[in-house]
Amino acid sequence: MLVQIAWRNIWRNKIRSLVIIIAVILGLWGGIFSDAFMQGMAEQQVYSSIHTETGHLQLNAPGFLLNHDMQLRIGDADSVVEQINRLPETEAAAATIQITAMASTASSSTGIIVNGIAPDTYAKVSDISKLMVNGDYFKNDRKNMVVVGQQLADKLRVKLHSRIVLTLQTVTGDIIYGAFKIEGIYRTHNSEFDKQMIYVQKDDLQSLVGFPSGAASLVRVLLQKDDDTKEVAEKLRSQFPAEQVQTWIELSPMQQVLSGTMTQMTIIFVGIILIALAFGIVNTMLMAVMDRTREIGMLLSIGMRPSKVFGMIVLETVFLSLTGAVVGILISIGTIYWFGKSGINLSMIAQGANAMGYNSVVYPTLGAGFYFQLAIMVVVVAIIAGLIPARRAIRLKPAEAVRGD
Amino acid sequence: MPVIEVKQLKKTYNETMVPVHALNGVDLTFEKGEFTAIVGPSGCGKTTLLNMMGGLDRPTSGIVTIENDDITNMKAGELVDFRLNNIGFIFQSYNLIPVLTVKENIEFIMELQHRNRKEMEDRVRYLLEVMGLSDKINVRPRYLSGGQQQRVAVARALASKPKFILADEPTANLDSKSTDILLDLMAELNQKENVTFVFSTHDQRVMDKARRIITLEDGKVISDIKQVKSNEARHS
């Protein structure tokens, strides 16, 4: 019956209860939705990072990443790719030659990294092909074509179809020059990446520097599911003990930090909102206890134990809070689901966001774990908020309270 | 053995600037089946005395014994349970739980006693029949008149099967017709079921229905009269 009394008591002063319930609904909705928005941004960041910069996994000779030493290579890269493709978790794998070089025009020059790729295969592990802002991604089979980032093109002050000269070292240590024509210009969300990474046909690069055929600097792997990353990494490590196998998390630790702290930040963020709401809840319940002084005095008089009265007030506080929280969370889930599908287009205000490395359409999202943690937090905060009015209630002296006026 | 024994009861309120001696050594005994009114001018200590007898407040000195249990020296926790199982309370302002129906209000106290469902339902039905409120069983208090609410309060007080019932000015908020109905019901319960009532009042007509009248003045008993009354007299 305590449950019934506590529940019905909420609706005794409808306006007062509704005010705090609506505050809880709006507070949580705002907090949860902002969290989902931030989480959506972070996940998008991770997604683009995987799909343009790193893949899920990368194999290379140990030490290669330190200074892109051309001697450190995967000798039988083609067979490695073939074996990886046979794994059920694999979406695609591609062998790439990666060499540091100098890109120059008549007016300026800059250090870059040349990626020698097989365009069709590479398009399966990287979204670069879809991020062309100008020109094409290796549409025709002409020799010595190059795809560069927008940032680099700007820096070198070159346009589509301009020529750039690459200065590289050959396998034997000689310096060699190659003239390449810009066939396409891409743009990712990461301007540092765009300044550095240029793409040429693997065959062109191979013959230019004398790279052995069938070999590669690295093999990039895209998986069907993000969650398989660790497991497949382990598999590959035992399958190719001679190579270094790294996950996207190891390749760009910032992403991990970002998405990892984001989950904690979201919880802290709604936590702060909840604490603010708790003050309102305490106030509402204190008023409720004052209004019911005489009734509580009666309960204590006729022999209801103070511990039960205490529990009843805490229960009522929890019900009051949960009513708002459940509605707020449901509305949040609904709106997050809706915008998670349609996306929120930030292009109006996106100039800034893009420079920060974010895409202009954000798909808000939150994991089930967040809601679980949030539900526990709501209950804990409600119980704590209930302690103060409950203590006030049981401190009433029955004889005086029952007289009540 | 008396139900209630009050010995040398004194109560001084010290919270005020000048200490108030609300009770100045009261000695009283109440036997099973009594129907007693406590009367006296305002401020004479009626409420204070009833609070001490009901274990709602502690005396400054003196002892209240209820069938061998000294309630003045009971621990707070024990006292709560003692009140629940031994004393029925009726208040001037009814004090029903507004969010519960009549039935639930009466069941509530039995639930605190952990009675079983069947027993509770039977008792509710019986008590409401006695109180003439069977048709109001599922109604909430605010839809009842003051007199009806106070009758529910009597039913609630009886529901826990207490040793006696204390009522501080139970009719003060009622009109004379409701007062008569309530008092007649209480008298009937007293006669037929030997329920012990101790109530305070200002109302001459209520006093007339009592079989014992204790008069207080300045925290002292100044008269204690047992009046023998016939049924006819009570109904006139």
Ligand SMILES: Nc1ncnc2c1ncn2[C@@H]1O[C@H](COP(=O)(O)OP(=O)(O)OP(=O)(O)O)[C@@H](O)[C@H]1O
């Ligand atoms: N909590 C309290 N603190 C201080 N003084 C009190 C308190 N309760 C009662 N008194 C004083 O004790 C005296 C007796 O009060 P009590 O309420 O027992 O009188 P009463 O006979 O019930 O009066 P009434 O007929 O007006 O209800 C009064 O002088 C009153 O002012």
Ligand SMILES: [Mg+2]
């Ligand atoms: Mg009084």
